[in-house]
Amino acid sequence: MKSTFICGVMAGIMFAILSGFGLPFMVKTVFPVIFNKGERILVVEQAFAKHVGDEEANKLLDWAFHDEMANLKATDKIRQYFVDQVGEKRAPKAMLIAACILIPLAALLRGIAGFFNTYWITAAGLSVLRDIQQSVFVKLQRLPLGFFSGRRTGDLISRVITDSNMLQGVVTTISNDLIKQPFTLIAALTFLIKDSLENKDSFFLIICLLSIPVVVVPIRFLGKQLMRKAAHMQRESGDNSAVLAETLGATREIRAFNLEEMMGQRFLNGIGRWTKFHLKVIKYRYLTPPIIEMVAAGVVAFALGYGASHHLSLERFIGVVVALYMCYDPMKKLGEIHNRLKQGEASLDRLEMILNAEEGVTDPPQPVSISKVEGRVSFKDVNFSYKDQEGREIPALRGISLEVPAGQVVALVGPSGAGKTTFASMIPRFYDPVEGSIRLDDVDLGELRLKDLRDHITIVPQEAVLFSGTIFENIKLGRMNASDEEVKEAARQAHAHDFIMMQPHGYDTQVGERGAQLSGGQKQRISIARAFLKNAPVLILDEATSALDSEAESRIQEELADLTRGRTTFIIAHRFSTIRIADRILVFEGGKIVGDGTFQELQEKHHLFRNLLEMQRH
Numbered sequence: 001m002k003s004t005f006i007c008g009v010m011a012g013i014m015f016a017i018l019s020g021f022g023l024p025f026m027v028k029t030v031f032p033v034i035f036n037k038g039e040r041i042l043v044v045e046q047a048f049a050k051h052v053g054d055e056e057a058n059k060l061l062d063w064a065f066h067d068e069m070a071n072l073k074a075t076d077k078i079r080q081y082f083v084d085q086v087g088e089k090r091a092p093k094a095m096l097i098a099a100c101i102l103i104p105l106a107a108l109l110r111g112i113a114g115f116f117n118t119y120w121i122t123a124a125g126l127s128v129l130r131d132i133q134q135s136v137f138v139k140l141q142r143l144p145l146g147f148f149s150g151r152r153t154g155d156l157i158s159r160v161i162t163d164s165n166m167l168q169g170v171v172t173t174i175s176n177d178l179i180k181q182p183f184t185l186i187a188a189l190t191f192l193i194k195d196s197l198e199n200k201d202s203f204f205l206i207i208c209l210l211s212i213p214v215v216v217v218p219i220r221f222l223g224k225q226l227m228r229k230a231a232h233m234q235r236e237s238g239d240n241s242a243v244l245a246e247t248l249g250a251t252r253e254i255r256a257f258n259l260e261e262m263m264g265q266r267f268l269n270g271i272g273r274w275t276k277f278h279l280k281v282i283k284y285r286y287l288t289p290p291i292i293e294m295v296a297a298g299v300v301a302f303a304l305g306y307g308a309s310h311h312l313s314l315e316r317f318i319g320v321v322v323a324l325y326m327c328y329d330p331m332k333k334l335g336e337i338h339n340r341l342k343q344g345e346a347s348l349d350r351l352e353m354i355l356n357a358e359e360g361v362t363d364p365p366q367p368v369s370i371s372k373v374e375g376r377v378s379f380k381d382v383n384f385s386y387k388d389q390e391g392r393e394i395p396a397l398r399g400i401s402l403e404v405p406a407g408q409v410v411a412l413v414g415p416s417g418a419g420k421t422t423f424a425s426m427i428p429r430f431y432d433p434v435e436g437s438i439r440l441d442d443v444d445l446g447e448l449r450l451k452d453l454r455d456h457i458t459i460v461p462q463e464a465v466l467f468s469g470t471i472f473e474n475i476k477l478g479r480m481n482a483s484d485e486e487v488k489e490a491a492r493q494a495h496a497h498d499f500i501m502m503q504p505h506g507y508d509t510q511v512g513e514r515g516a517q518l519s520g521g522q523k524q525r526i527s528i529a530r531a532f533l534k535n536a537p538v539l540i541l542d543e544a545t546s547a548l549d550s551e552a553e554s555r556i557q558e559e560l561a562d563l564t565r566g567r568t569t570f571i572i573a574h575r576f577s578t579i580r581i582a583d584r585i586l587v588f589e590g591g592k593i594v595g596d597g598t599f600q601e602l603q604e605k606h607h608l609f610r611n612l613l614e615m616q617r618h
């Protein structure tokens, strides 16, 4: 990547020298040689000298050809070179041929250099961008769950996709000019410096240098405005994506509650705001070129006035005007680059919000390795609070202490918001306790590598999550190195094998395809098969609350009961039947464990538990 960038810069410098210096040099120095102006002046000088004497002739010539004389030194050298090579007589023709070859050759070289400059700089820019996108994706998978609960998925997607695309656009558009233009400006300024030294006349250089701040001040002001508006625009774009994601994620609910019009209006309003800010971005972006053009036109007008009143030769004048053009054109393009970069900065800020977010749950510097896990889990004085977006603490677990022996099936019950899900989320370290410690087989969870810990825990979520791919691939996610036979065995254990075989392509049926109409129960079985395949000693089951038909439900219950055998299991339980099969029940209320015992014990003496059971039965 570094070498690509360096090659791109070299090509850009070559392009710049050919444009900023080569072109005006050609006009000023090479043309007079070809048209033999020096020799004609010499003839005139000799003729004058005959009539008015050498001294008077010199004075007259100096008056008539003031700045051509300065140029003649350079042109003489070129002529002399040709005279030495091919002789006095053939020199003019050779020079003409050389110039005629030189023009397309210079254009060709300039074109090739320009092409490779753009290509290599774009390649280097895109490779940086690819790294950024990759880092954002990796980072998103490392961020604590709290990061996501405070943010809308649509907005995050928009940051990764739209803001990256915006940056990509910036990289590709500015790559063409990023190196060429500043160097063209330097080359053209060098020409003006050389011209002012040769002619002892710095007028053009001075007006060019004086006009630079006149150009830079508005560019900087407009750039600042542009960045602010671009940030607004991208934020609106994120909001629109969020509305779209919400709408697509709740198609049933929107129809059921007749919310189509409201959601449509919300989206329309968002698009309206986005358009407003986009137009502002366009306004500030495209105001820069006319300002620079106006300044450039003013300077050329000055140059014209000065040239006419000081009897400048046409070739010096044209040479200088070409050099001035070669100064302002880059300035204009640099102004555009500045604007595009400002727009890109707004997008980069949005990506940096993700890149700079605190990771929270991380691997310890020196992890303890565990190979054989029995599955003992213990909590000691665990307190935990969530943080909302304003940083306020929402207590969710208070003073939790308990020991769960390996293989015990524990049901977590309690009213909504009591802390059951939070308790279960602490075991795979989705969150770390604010105070206290949690151990697996006597090792503090914080001492384990996250991957090792999670390898020993299976989670069966409330709603089965299937990823795009085949049924086979979806089960295999449980253990990527499992053999085909092991995958099928897991499906049999989950009683999924038979219905899978009835699918159009069996295990190779795409779950995302419309043909594969998997029911809620079938999806759950695939998710359970995945858990069987993983075969971890600790199991966390979030019982589905959604109503499957009762027959399917009771069969799934059987499979789940099979799955719990021999594993330390935590079930976030919603059903009476599940609570019954548990060895032990924990009753949660207000983030505390207020009851701990067998079904019988709690039924006899725990008031809240009896109330919960009562509610279950009705």
Ligand SMILES: Nc1ncnc2c1ncn2[C@@H]1O[C@H](COP(=O)(O)OP(=O)(O)OP(=O)(O)O)[C@@H](O)[C@H]1O
Pocket: 146, 149, 386, 387, 388, 394, 395, 396, 414, 415, 416, 417, 418, 419, 420, 421, 422, 423, 588
């Ligand atoms: N991501 C979150 N950010 C902030 N607060 C949260 C978050 N998740 C849960 N809470 C809060 O923590 C408390 C415990 O929630 P938790 O989800 O653990 O309860 P629960 O017993 O599982 O409830 P339910 O049975 O309704 O799922 C609640 O007050 C809840 O509002």
